[in-house]
Amino acid sequence: MLSLKNLGKRFGGVVAVDRVSLDVAAGEVHALIGPNGAGKTTLIHQISGSLDSDSGEMHFFDKDITRMRPHDRVRAGLARSYQITSIFRRFSVLDNLALAVQARSGSSFSFWKPVAAETALFDEARAIALQVGLSERVGSTAATLAHGEQRALEVGLALATQPKLVLLDEPMAGMGPEESKRMIELIKRIRAQVTVLLVEHDMDAVFRLADRISVMVNGRLIATDRPEKIRTNEEVRRAYLGDELAA
Amino acid sequence: MNKVLTTGIVLGVAIVFPLVMHVLDQAFYISFATRILIYAMAAASLNLVLGYGGMVSFGHAAFFGAGAYMVGILAFEGVTSLWLSWPTAIAVAALAALAIGAISLRTRGVYFIMITLAFAQMMYYVFVSMKAYGGDDGLSLASRSTGLGVSLSNDFVWYYLVLVLLIIIHYFLHRLLGSRFGRVIEAIRENETRATAIGYPVYRYKLLCFVISGAIAGLAGALIANQTSYVGPALLHWVQSGTLMIMVILGGVGRFWGGPVGAVVLLALEELFSGSSLLGPYSLHWQLPVGVILLAVVLLAPQGIAGAFAKKSR
Numbered sequence: 001m002l003s004l005k006n007l008g009k010r011f012g013g014v015v016a017v018d019r020v021s022l023d024v025a026a027g028e029v030h031a032l033i034g035p036n037g038a039g040k041t042t043l044i045h046q047i048s049g050s051l052d053s054d055s056g057e058m059h060f061f062d063k064d065i066t067r068m069r070p071h072d073r074v075r076a077g078l079a080r081s082y083q084i085t086s087i088f089r090r091f092s093v094l095d096n097l098a099l100a101v102q103a104r105s106g107s108s109f110s111f112w113k114p115v116a117a118e119t120a121l122f123d124e125a126r127a128i129a130l131q132v133g134l135s136e137r138v139g140s141t142a143a144t145l146a147h148g149e150q151r152a153l154e155v156g157l158a159l160a161t162q163p164k165l166v167l168l169d170e171p172m173a174g175m176g177p178e179e180s181k182r183m184i185e186l187i188k189r190i191r192a193q194v195t196v197l198l199v200e201h202d203m204d205a206v207f208r209l210a211d212r213i214s215v216m217v218n219g220r221l222i223a224t225d226r227p228e229k230i231r232t233n234e235e236v237r238r239a240y241l242g243d244e245l246a247a
Numbered sequence: 248m249n250k251v252l253t254t255g256i257v258l259g260v261a262i263v264f265p266l267v268m269h270v271l272d273q274a275f276y277i278s279f280a281t282r283i284l285i286y287a288m289a290a291a292s293l294n295l296v297l298g299y300g301g302m303v304s305f306g307h308a309a310f311f312g313a314g315a316y317m318v319g320i321l322a323f324e325g326v327t328s329l330w331l332s333w334p335t336a337i338a339v340a341a342l343a344a345l346a347i348g349a350i351s352l353r354t355r356g357v358y359f360i361m362i363t364l365a366f367a368q369m370m371y372y373v374f375v376s377m378k379a380y381g382g383d384d385g386l387s388l389a390s391r392s393t394g395l396g397v398s399l400s401n402d403f404v405w406y407y408l409v410l411v412l413l414i415i416i417h418y419f420l421h422r423l424l425g426s427r428f429g430r431v432i433e434a435i436r437e438n439e440t441r442a443t444a445i446g447y448p449v450y451r452y453k454l455l456c457f458v459i460s461g462a463i464a465g466l467a468g469a470l471i472a473n474q475t476s477y478v479g480p481a482l483l484h485w486v487q488s489g490t491l492m493i494m495v496i497l498g499g500v501g502r503f504w505g506g507p508v509g510a511v512v513l514l515a516l517e518e519l520f521s522g523s524s525l526l527g528p529y530s531l532h533w534q535l536p537v538g539v540i541l542l543a544v545v546l547l548a549p550q551g552i553a554g555a556f557a558k559k560s561r
Contacts, residue, residue, distance in 0.1 A: 048444065074446035086444070088437040099434050103446040108427040109455070115427045161445050 001026040001195055002047070002078075002165055007056035009042055016042040018219035019056065024165065029187065029196040031206045034216035035240055040199045041083060043216070044169050047197075048080040049073045060165070075104065077164035081154045083173055083199075089143040093134055093153060096142055097125035100160030125160065132156040132186055148179030155186065165195045172202045184208060207231075215240060258414075265406050277402045278474075283514050284409045285470045288416055290494040291506030292463035297492070298501030299424060300456045301436030302352070305360045306367030307491050309347065310340040310461040312483030314468025316374060319386040319478035329392035329399075333469045340465020341458050343370070348457035352450060364485055371483040385479025392473055399473065409470055413507075416463055421503070423459070432456050436501075497544055499551025508553045516540060 002024040009017040016039045024030045032040050045051035047058065049070035057066045060078055068076070088096050098121045102108055105121065115121070129138050132152040137145060142153060151171060158166050171187070172180045184205050187196060191209075200206050206213065207227050214224040217239045223230060230236055261284075265277045289311050296302040314336035321332040347366045354362055380386055391399035399405050423429050431452050435442045443449050472478045481487065490513070498509025519525060520533035548555035 050440070050443070069448070070443050071446050071448045074444065079446075080444055082440075082444075086438060086441045088434055088441060090437055091434070095430075099430060099442075100445040102427060102430065108431050108447070108452075110427040111429075112422050112426055114422070114425045115430050116425065118427075157441065157445055 031210035079163035080167035287507035287510040289467035306363035308487035309367035310464035314465030336469035341462040344461020499553035502553035
């Protein structure tokens with residue numbers, strides 16, 4: 001579904017992403033792991049289009065999206081969440097989600113009709129709130145939500161665009177065990193409808209969720225395989241997992 | 248209900264004001280109030296981009312002045328019908344906003360402030376150098392625009408015409424801000440990155456918002472040219488942009504009534520302190536007390552006067 005070929009990105013003399021080739025298959029949860037500074041988030045930025053790539057190409061389904069603008073990629077079905085929560089803080093949860101629904105349902109170059117009268121938008125936003133576990137909080141201002149709830153809204157915003165592939169950049173960042181558990185449940189629920197490319201440091205979550213895992217070290221992909229194979233892969237152990245999995 | 252009541256009272260006051268002044272034999276204040284209404288419109292146009300769109304335009308005088316000059320130049324060339332000159336003023340201001348916005352909106356933050364300021368100052372010097380249209384001295388209009396069948400030189404007629412236009416503009420803004428487009432504009436102000444990431448072509452929305460704002464400022468400019476029967480480069484000077492910005496900040500950035508409230512308060516303060524009746528010879532330094540009050544408002548009511556009121560009534 002998503003296919004990267006020799007994708008590269010450098011910042012000055014630093015090669016952040018080094019000829020990465022990766023295929024994400026429809027329906028899978030594909031995890032991308034690696035130590036800090038490996039280039040995972042840079043790669044996510046390239047896929048979502050917020051960073052231009054220096055070399056290589058990207059295909060989404062059969063379309064070349066290497067030079068496609070970020071908002072057009074969203075329309076093509078490629079949405080993302082952010083490692084650092086990025087929501088509309090002064091809007092209510094419902095308005096946050098309704099905005100994302102509005103983005104793909106009809107033109108928003110409409111200047112006269114009150115949006116408040118468009119019940120379909122808000123019905124759908126409520127359905128997404130339910131899906132991400134925020135039904136009770138739809139009326140709250142986003143800034144007042146607890147950290148875990150904001151992370152859920154972050155994922156909800158991506159889902160509200162009805163993506164075919166969603167890029168989740170460390171959805172469990174900064175979460176306690178209880179919140180992490182809820183996020184894992186959420187990702188398990190959404191995988192029925194949407195393919196997931198998941199960047200995550202929580203190895204427990206990664207091994208519970210992923211169908212396949214790609215390991216990135218120093219800008220390069222050193223392995224892509226099923227979780228049990230990754231667990232026993234010598235190179236991966238040396239480069240990254242080490243003691244974390246010995247236990 | 249409260250909102251409707253407030254709106255009703257404000258409208259009522261605006262409607263009876265000239266009659267009261269007429270009875271009190273204070274005709275000057277009718278003309279003064281008209282000036283306030285015109286500035287209210289200009290400030291509201293700035294508030295649309297600054298308060299709702301998050302675009303800190305420091306060059307709004309360019310559109311205000313362009314609108315005014317179109318009326319002045321057309322009158323100079325013998326075209327006095329408002330059916331021709333006012334739409335021209337709006338269109339030229341919108342075009343200027345399109346050109347300036349298309350370039351400026353590629354920048355952010357301080358750069359955006361500076362580049363809009365620079366463009367406005369460029370336009371200022373263009374009009375200063377247009378000797379055919381008065382250059383530094385500007386142009387005097389022989390009379391106010393024609394075309395309505397009544398003479399706009401009558402202060403009553405003029406006041407109510409401006410009031411009706413201001414109401415129409417505010418109703419338009421009210422609809423705009425409640426529409427899909429308005430929601431997107433505010434979302435972009437809140438978080439541009441996120442707005443892009445849910446699929447909005449952010450640049451297009453901002454540019455259109457900028458153009459709408461410029462067009463409204465152009466109409467306000469057309470009105471100010473008629474108000475004073477004079478257009479001069481001072482209308483495009485950066486001080487004018489600053490005045491509009493002060494009005495918005497005083498009234499309330501991103502508050503629906505921010506523009507009008509700011510225009511009323513700033514012009515009333517200016518009138519109060521610059522007349523010799525209150526401060527005598529010190530009235531030459533009227534900016535000082537106005538500045539102190541502005542400081543106080545910014546410190547005590549960071550959401551502006553309209554913002555402070557909205558909080559109280561809650």
